[in-house]
Amino acid sequence: MSNANDERFNADWFANVLRRDTRLLVAAVPLVILVLSAGFVYWRQFTTGMGVTGLNRPSYWGLYIVNCVFFVGVSAGGILIASLVHALGVKQFRSVARIAELMAISCVVMAVTSLFVNLCWPQRMHFILLYANVSSPILWDMLNVSLYFFISLAYGYFGTRSDLVRLMSIKPRHAWLFRLMALGYTDVSPKALKRDDIILRVMAVAGLLAAVGMHSVTAWILGLTKARPGWFSAIMAPLFIVSAAVSGLALLIVSVVLIRRYLRVRIKDEVIRRLAQILTFLVLALGYFLFAEMLTVFYGKEPAVLEVFETMMHGRYAVFFWGHLLLGLIFPLLLFGVVLAGIPRRWVIIGGLTLLPIVAGIAFVFGLAMPFAKVVGDALPGWVGYAAVWIVGLALLQACANERLGEDTRLGIAAGLVVLGIFAERWNIVLPSLMGHSALPLPGVSYAPSGLELLLVAGIYAMGALVFIVAVYLLPLVESEEDEPPPPVPDRSGIEGPRWTTIEDIKPPRWPEIKPRWTEIKGP
Amino acid sequence: MPRYGMVIDLDRCTGCQACAVACKVENNVPFSSPELALEGRTIAWMQVLPFYEGEFPEARTRFMPALCNHCEIPPCVTICPTSATYLSEETGIVAQIYPRCIGCRYCAVACPYTVKFFNWFKPKWPEPMVAGLNPDVSVRPKSVIEKCTFCSHRVVKARERADGEKRKLKDGDYQTACQEVCPAKAITFGDLDDPESRVAALSKSPRAFRFGEDLGTEPKVYYLREGEWDVERER
Numbered sequence: 001m002s003n004a005n006d007e008r009f010n011a012d013w014f015a016n017v018l019r020r021d022t023r024l025l026v027a028a029v030p031l032v033i034l035v036l037s038a039g040f041v042y043w044r045q046f047t048t049g050m051g052v053t054g055l056n057r058p059s060y061w062g063l064y065i066v067n068c069v070f071f072v073g074v075s076a077g078g079i080l081i082a083s084l085v086h087a088l089g090v091k092q093f094r095s096v097a098r099i100a101e102l103m104a105i106s107c108v109v110m111a112v113t114s115l116f117v118n119l120c121w122p123q124r125m126h127f128i129l130l131y132a133n134v135s136s137p138i139l140w141d142m143l144n145v146s147l148y149f150f151i152s153l154a155y156g157y158f159g160t161r162s163d164l165v166r167l168m169s170i171k172p173r174h175a176w177l178f179r180l181m182a183l184g185y186t187d188v189s190p191k192a193l194k195r196d197d198i199i200l201r202v203m204a205v206a207g208l209l210a211a212v213g214m215h216s217v218t219a220w221i222l223g224l225t226k227a228r229p230g231w232f233s234a235i236m237a238p239l240f241i242v243s244a245a246v247s248g249l250a251l252l253i254v255s256v257v258l259i260r261r262y263l264r265v266r267i268k269d270e271v272i273r274r275l276a277q278i279l280t281f282l283v284l285a286l287g288y289f290l291f292a293e294m295l296t297v298f299y300g301k302e303p304a305v306l307e308v309f310e311t312m313m314h315g316r317y318a319v320f321f322w323g324h325l326l327l328g329l330i331f332p333l334l335l336f337g338v339v340l341a342g343i344p345r346r347w348v349i350i351g352g353l354t355l356l357p358i359v360a361g362i363a364f365v366f367g368l369a370m371p372f373a374k375v376v377g378d379a380l381p382g383w384v385g386y387a388a389v390w391i392v393g394l395a396l397l398q399a400c401a402n403e404r405l406g407e408d409t410r411l412g413i414a415a416g417l418v419v420l421g422i423f424a425e426r427w428n429i430v431l432p433s434l435m436g437h438s439a440l441p442l443p444g445v446s447y448a449p450s451g452l453e454l455l456l457v458a459g460i461y462a463m464g465a466l467v468f469i470v471a472v473y474l475l476p477l478v479e480s481e482e483d484e485p486p487p488p489v490p491d492r493s494g495i496e497g498p499r500w501t502t503i504e505d506i507k508p509p510r511w512p513e514i515k516p517r518w519t520e521i522k523g524p
Numbered sequence: 525m526p527r528y529g530m531v532i533d534l535d536r537c538t539g540c541q542a543c544a545v546a547c548k549v550e551n552n553v554p555f556s557s558p559e560l561a562l563e564g565r566t567i568a569w570m571q572v573l574p575f576y577e578g579e580f581p582e583a584r585t586r587f588m589p590a591l592c593n594h595c596e597i598p599p600c601v602t603i604c605p606t607s608a609t610y611l612s613e614e615t616g617i618v619a620q621i622y623p624r625c626i627g628c629r630y631c632a633v634a635c636p637y638t639v640k641f642f643n644w645f646k647p648k649w650p651e652p653m654v655a656g657l658n659p660d661v662s663v664r665p666k667s668v669i670e671k672c673t674f675c676s677h678r679v680v681k682a683r684e685r686a687d688g689e690k691r692k693l694k695d696g697d698y699q700t701a702c703q704e705v706c707p708a709k710a711i712t713f714g715d716l717d718d719p720e721s722r723v724a725a726l727s728k729s730p731r732a733f734r735f736g737e738d739l740g741t742e743p744k745v746y747y748l749r750e751g752e753w754d755v756e757r758e759r
Contacts, residue, residue: 049666050627051644056564058638060629120627120667127606127624138605138630226739227599227636439636439736440590441573445564 016263017167017476023262028469031462038459041452042117050120052452059434059447063457064118070247070426071111071464072145072218073240074419076211077248078104079152081275083211086159087204092274095267095478099259100252101156102475104211106467107251108149113460115145137221144217148210155203158196162188163476181474215244222429230308230433235296239289243422246282249275250418255468257412265478269407273340276411280336283418287329304437311436312428316446320424328421331393335400335414345401352394360387526693527616528674529716529744530700531726532589535751536710537572539587543702543711544570547591550675550701552661554647567641569672570702586750589702589711592639592672593735593743594618600631600640609669616716616744617674625668632669636736637743640671674713675700695721716744 045052055062082100084090093100116122132139164182168175179186216237222228223236253275260267297305312321338348363386396417400410435446449457471477547553547570556566575586598618600609608624609631611617632640646666649657657663660677664670682698695714703711714723726732731748 049643049645051565055629055644057566057632057641058564060632060642118628121625124606124624124626127608127626131607131624133604133607135602136605136630137603138628142605221630225599225603225634227634434633438638440638441575442638443561443564445562 016265016472017171017474019473021473024469024473028466031466031469034455034459034462035466036459038456038462041456041459044452045117045456046120046122052450054448054450054453056445056447058438058442059431059445061118061430061434062447063449063453064114066423066426066430067457067460068111068114068118069218069222069240069430070423071107071114072215073244073422073426074247074251075104075107075111075148075152076215076241076244077246078107078252079148079155079207079211080245080248081252082155082159083204083208085204086200087208092271095265095271096252096256096275098156098159098475098479099256099477100248101152101159102468102471102477103248103252103255104152105149105156106464106471108145108152109467110460110464112145112149113463114457117456117460137217137224141214141217141221144210144214148207148214151203151207151210155200155207157183158200158203159479160475161185161196162193163479167476177474211244212241215240222433228433229302229304229437230312231429233293233296235289235293239286239293242282242286242289243425246279246286247419247422249279249282250415250422253279253415254412254419257408257415259472259477260408263472263477267478272408272411276336276340276415279415279418280333280340283329283333283336287333290329304439308432308436312432315432315436317427317431320427324421324424324428326389326393327417328424331396332414332418332421334393334397335417336411338397338400339407339410339414343401345398345403348394348397348401352390352397356387356390356394359390363387525614525616525717526715527717527744528679528698528714529594529616529723529727529746530591530674530703531712531723531732531746531748533710533712533726533748534586534588535731535748536708537587537589538708538710539572539574539585540707541572542705542707543589544568544572546570546701546705547672549656550658550661551673552647552657552663553670554643555649565644567643567670569639569641569670588747590637590639590735591702591745592618592674593637593741593745594672594674596742596744597740599634599636599741603630603634605630612676615674615676615679617676617679618671619673619676620668620670622662622664622668622670627667627669629669636739636741640669642669643667695723 041052053062053064078100081093082097082104085093085097119125128139128142161182164178165186165188167178168182168186171178219237219240222231223233226232253272256267256272256275259265260272294309297309312318337343396413399405400414402410431447548555548568551569553567553569556568560566570589570591572587572589575588577584577586594617596611596616598609598611601607601611601618604610605628606624606626608621608626610619610621612619627642629642632638632642643664643666647663658677660681678700679698682693686693686697695718698713700711700713703713712723712726714721716724716727718724726748727746729748731751732746733749734743734746736743
């Protein structure tokens with residue numbers, strides 16, 4: 001089946017480049033409107049003050065920081081996959097490497113914007129360097145994120161350059177555009193390509209280090225704050241790294257499936273299945289980390305930390321915790337299991353239908369209340385809630401056991417759930433520690449993002465999506481795997497205009513030979 | 525170098541809120557409203573917080589004036605990305621440079637005592653009160669963090685007066701607004717390093733404790749525990 005499926009996705013390597021695609025245009029128009037209105041909201045926030053958001057004391061941070069942490073994670077995860085190809089030579093993922101890089105770049109743009117709108121004084125940004133405080137994690141985060149941004153840009157550039165040169169001969173009318181994007185460096189001799197390959201390999205390792213560093217420092221912004229129980233924990237940085245890998249890989253699967261479905265680019269079923277297998281193990285690792293954290297908290301029973309976890313599990317946003325646990329961890333694992341092991345549909349139905357009365361019965365007999373009863377209220381008895389959760393899970397499993405949907409779509413659904421789950425997890429990390437515990441008896445004020453705040457965040461998402469759409473319009477999304485070297489750049493000697501310096505024109509300096517000094521020293 | 529600190533005798537505190545009002549007037553702290561208070565956006569450098577104990581027939585309320593603790597090892601100073609908040613070497617006061625604050629609110633998050641306040645909007649006063657603002661204290665713009673400064677503008681005045689009278693600063697020259705108005709004389713303020721000062725003596729009292737001592741922030745605000753003078757079972 002998979003072979004037949006692969007044959008459907010056989011678009012030319014460069015088919016999407018500069019193609020006037022109405023679907024992209026239709027998608028871009030509302031996104032541009034969203035970005036513009038978000039710009040207006042930001043102006044409003046800038047002139048009126050942060051009061052237009054839902055932030056308060058003690059929830060000084062909210063959705064902006066949650067967003068920032070989430071997108072830093074997704075971006076780091078994207079670079080992780082892209083580096084596998086070039087640093088470790090996992091050739092199998094070559095076809096998704098560029099999509100992963102693009103995702104990493106657009107996500108880091110969203111992360112930086114989220115952080116930027118959280119500051120109130122953009123005109124004082126340079127003070128972070130001018131009056132630098134070396135013990136501030138924010139300084140290190142800023143340095144690390146900018147370093148990471150430039151590394152991922154350069155990494156993307158060296159990975160795309162040879163394809164851009166190929167495009168120059170395929171689309172001669174727009175050759176200037178691709179020459180511009182290749183920054184005029186159009187040398188595609190085997191020597192230059194080999195040099196590119198070495199640079200890519202170094203960049204991949206550097207990008208990997210920068211990604212791990214960036215996400216660790218972001219974790220330490222929270223994890224080094226001893227005033228906040230729940231944040232102040234050594235597991236913060238490792239947990240963030242695992243979450244980053246999970247969210248990056250999951251969003252990569254979703255975008256690969258979407259791009260493949262809509263643009264029919266040449267990505268094999270096998271690749272998506274392989275990514276999903278890795279994701280399954282990473283989700284298990286995430287579950288292990290969360291278990292380690294919870295065990296320490298509930299075994300130690302430190303009152304302040306317990307208060308935070310109480311807020312997280314039974315407070316106003318308990319849905320986020322249980323939603324992450326069920327829809328972001330447990331169900332995706334089952335879904336991946338069903339799809340990857342190819343369990344037939346009727347087995348899923350039989351298994352589900354036998355378990356449903358058992359689960360609901362246990363809840364009924366023991367009178368189990370829903371864990372977020374405080375939010376739902378006492379309107380529903382507990383067993384109804386458990387049964388509802390079970391039915392949702394069964395419906396999802398049903399969909400994932402349905403072979404007509406295509407394997408990639410089903411894996412995409414499961415990966416999408418994982419992405420949403422990680423967003424909820426980020427919320428659960430950032431907010432309960434702020435809302436849940438206070439050393440002083442402050443009146444319990446909880447945080448809810450305001451409408452303007454949500455609009456601004458939607459605008460940030462739209463901006464990330466626009467970056468992606470522009471890239472889809474301008475760049476080949478899959479590294480071409482043609483064996484022959486790209487055709488040489490057409491001769492431009494007859495064309496008037498500035499001559500572009502190629503790397504060949506620059507002669508390397510000749511270093512004087514240095515004689516090793518020890519030859520002059522004579523033995524005793 | 526002096527190391528200014530405060531001792532608050534909870535046994536004397538009547539919860540009258542005079543300190544909170546005096547602080548607002550002295551430091552140009554903008555007014556709040558019931559709506560702002562419900563949103564959790566009140567600014568109050570000094571607030572008298574109630575602790576409730578027990579169930580109805582045996583219930584009682586304890587009061588605790590809460591202000592910036594001016595830690596010796598302040599978490600807010602450690603993490604401020606622009607060094608806008610700093611620990612003064614000369615006085616031991618933790619202060620804030622408003623024009624340098626970028627409004628990231630990290631210090632407010634990192635403060636274990638939640639006593640750093642953010643200006644969510646531009647501060648507003650009723651028309652007649654604008655003329656009555658204290659000229660010694662800057663009015664903060666929107667979107668900066670502010671907090672108790674131990675009325676640090678007063679130490680400048682006290683020092684100038686002492687210089688004019690050709691003498692050294694002595695205990696009691698420099699008083700904070702909250703200390704001045706406290707009708708029960710519950711608040712004592714002064715140099716903790718000066719062995720003669722009242723605040724140094726009180727801070728060594730067996731009743732003395734500091735808030736969140738286990739955090740290792742070394743606060744310079746001491747509280748004197750309430751004594752239960754007439755406990756039936758111990759009579």
